[in-house]
Amino acid sequence: MNSEEIKKDFPIFKNRDITYLDSGATAQRPQCVIDAIDKFYENKNANPHRGAYELSIEATEAYENTRDKVAKFINAAHKEEVIFTKNASEALNLIAYSYGLDNLNEGDKVVISIMEHHSNLVPWQFVTKKTGSKLEYMYINENYELSEEEIKSKITENTKIVGITHVSNVLGTINNIKEIIKYAHKMGAVVIADVSQSIPHMKIDVQDLDCDFLAFSGHKMLAPLGIGVLYGKKKILNNMNPFLMGGDMIEYVYEDKTTFAPLPNKFEAGTQNVEGAVGLGAAIDYIEKIGYDTIENIEKDILSYAKSELSKLDFVETYYTPNKENHSSVISFNIKGIHPHDLATILDSEKVAIRAGDHCAQPLIRYLNLPATCRASFYMYNTKEDVDKLINALKKAYNMFAKFIK
Amino acid sequence: MENLDEVYNELIMEHSMNSYNKHKLDHADRCEKGHNPSCGDEIELELKLNGNIIEDIAFTGSGCAISQSSTSIMADVLRGKTIAEAKEITKTFIEMIKREITDEKELEKLEEAIAFKNVANMPARVKCALLAWHTLEKMI
Ligand SMILES: Cc1ncc(COP(=O)(O)O)c(C=O)c1O
Ligand SMILES: [Zn+2]
Numbered sequence: 001m002n003s004e005e006i007k008k009d010f011p012i013f014k015n016r017d018i019t020y021l022d023s024g025a026t027a028q029r030p031q032c033v034i035d036a037i038d039k040f041y042e043n044k045n046a047n048p049h050r051g052a053y054e055l056s057i058e059a060t061e062a063y064e065n066t067r068d069k070v071a072k073f074i075n076a077a078h079k080e081e082v083i084f085t086k087n088a089s090e091a092l093n094l095i096a097y098s099y100g101l102d103n104l105n106e107g108d109k110v111v112i113s114i115m116e117h118h119s120n121l122v123p124w125q126f127v128t129k130k131t132g133s134k135l136e137y138m139y140i141n142e143n144y145e146l147s148e149e150e151i152k153s154k155i156t157e158n159t160k161i162v163g164i165t166h167v168s169n170v171l172g173t174i175n176n177i178k179e180i181i182k183y184a185h186k187m188g189a190v191v192i193a194d195v196s197q198s199i200p201h202m203k204i205d206v207q208d209l210d211c212d213f214l215a216f217s218g219h220k221m222l223a224p225l226g227i228g229v230l231y232g233k234k235k236i237l238n239n240m241n242p243f244l245m246g247g248d249m250i251e252y253v254y255e256d257k258t259t260f261a262p263l264p265n266k267f268e269a270g271t272q273n274v275e276g277a278v279g280l281g282a283a284i285d286y287i288e289k290i291g292y293d294t295i296e297n298i299e300k301d302i303l304s305y306a307k308s309e310l311s312k313l314d315f316v317e318t319y320y321t322p323n324k325e326n327h328s329s330v331i332s333f334n335i336k337g338i339h340p341h342d343l344a345t346i347l348d349s350e351k352v353a354i355r356a357g358d359h360c361a362q363p364l365i366r367y368l369n370l371p372a373t374c375r376a377s378f379y380m381y382n383t384k385e386d387v388d389k390l391i392n393a394l395k396k397a398y399n400m401f402a403k404f405i406k
Numbered sequence: 407m408e409n410l411d412e413v414y415n416e417l418i419m420e421h422s423m424n425s426y427n428k429h430k431l432d433h434a435d436r437c438e439k440g441h442n443p444s445c446g447d448e449i450e451l452e453l454k455l456n457g458n459i460i461e462d463i464a465f466t467g468s469g470c471a472i473s474q475s476s477t478s479i480m481a482d483v484l485r486g487k488t489i490a491e492a493k494e495i496t497k498t499f500i501e502m503i504k505r506e507i508t509d510e511k512e513l514e515k516l517e518e519a520i521a522f523k524n525v526a527n528m529p530a531r532v533k534c535a536l537l538a539w540h541t542l543e544k545m546i
Binding site for chain 1: 471
């Protein structure tokens with residue numbers, strides 16, 4: 001399979017004339033995912049877990065099948081280690097509230113990287129302030145990477161929690177999370193891996209990584225909006241208090257006390273997003289059908305083509321690591337003298353969709369000393385033609401502005 | 407978007423890149439900051455008043471072409487106006503961007519600021535055009 005063939009599976013590219021380079025924000029959906037959701041509503045819709053009748057049982061099965069699928073997909077040891085959430089943000093907040101608040105004390109440290117998305121940063125500001133613990137950052141070097149010295153100087157004996165993104169949504173840097181996890185464990189910390197930007201592109205194996213928690217959103221990996229996954233080691237999840245409370249997450253409720261359901265239901269209060277889960281299941285099937293090897297090959301090609309074409313434009317400034325093997329699917333750039341938002345507007349007029357702004361990573365953008373960046377992000381359906389359109393649109397933008405740049 | 411050149415026109419580009427209104431005032435009477443987190447636009451407006459007349463306006467800051475030129479052109483338009491006139495012009499500008507103007511004639515009082523009319527068709531950029539004017543609203 002090549003990206004031209006894959007593109008045909010995505011109806012939006014038939015319906016809209018668009019060069020879509022914003023998959024880092026959300027991916028497009030293949031027909032099979034859209035169909036799976038339709039079929040669920042046409043044949044199986046009922047409230048899961050709540051009916052003694054066949055239809056409800058089938059809805060429950062559809063939901064739980066995806067849990068099995070996700071568990072296999074990320075190689076979890078137990079299916080109940082997979083908790084469905086709304087998105088990565090909710091998964092990360094769940095960890096911060098249900099684990100962080102109860103396990104941090106004065107003098108403890110939470111260590112995260114300066115590359116974190118706000119969703120793996122703001123909750124830790126809140127929780128460290130609440131508990132009197134300290135939030136520390138691991139900073140990047142001139143290659144936009146975390147050096148081993150930096151990691152080892154920040155993760156120390158009093159570090160209780162480490163939060164780290166696998167791939168930076170701004171820089172595309174792939175962090176060596178396996179090594180970070182190993183070192184953090186040696187120091188006695190638990191580690192949260194945010195794989196939102198990596199799982200669409202590369203195989204994730206939670207047992208191989210040995211992460212304690214892991215979070216991602218379905219919508220960046222071809223699944224519908226509104227479904228995400230929290231993975232946690234069973235032993236840790238069992239000892240945590242619930243995050244949201246209400247229906248379905250209980251065992252017995254008395255007027256004055258409640259016992260909670262076992263995993264995974266303990267963390268899934270209320271009627272769940274079965275449509276989302278079903279769509280996520282179909283997305284996993286699709287990714288496995290294409291195969292991560294193929295996806296990686298396509299993306300490697302497209303990324304190196306994009307980098308080489310961008311490097312020919314002397315008015316473009318890019319921000320990514322020179323170490324090819326540590327770079328995934330995202331290129332941030334600026335044109336000197338043109339604000340990223342103006343550039344995005346001009347590219348939009350050429351039907352090229354990129355993102356401009358702080359990418360929900362303001363501390364990183366500030367650390368880079370930039371006002372904002374433009375970001376092109378790629379996925380399995382992006383072709384060289386997409387890159388060519390980006391390059392032409394950039395030339396047009398530059399020409400529009402060049403005569404005024406003094 | 408069809409008419410990009412009508413938004414990024416000579417006047418707007420000149421004001422955004424090479425504005426003579428971009429500096430500090432020596433003895434400002436009022437000063438107010440405005441920012442646009444979504445875009446990263448930041449401005450600091452300064453006013454010098456003489457009774458109820460806006461004797462001078464200047465600004466410093468950074469951001470997209472639309473936010474910066476809108477601030478600069480606003481300074482040109484409002485310099486020498488009374489506070490009451492400035493309030494009226496500001497109201498009209500905001501209504502123009504929000505597409506609430508029915509009588510095109512009203513736009514005449516905007517003078518050069520009418521150059522932003524097409525921003526009304528760009529929902530993603532409305533905030534940029536309005537930043538300076540909303541900031542001014544807090545000052546007068
Ligand atoms: C690295 C990373 N973490 C977390 C998130 C948050 O994902 P969501 O907005 O779906 O919760 C994103 C998405 O932008 C991301 O790129
Ligand atoms: Zn702006």
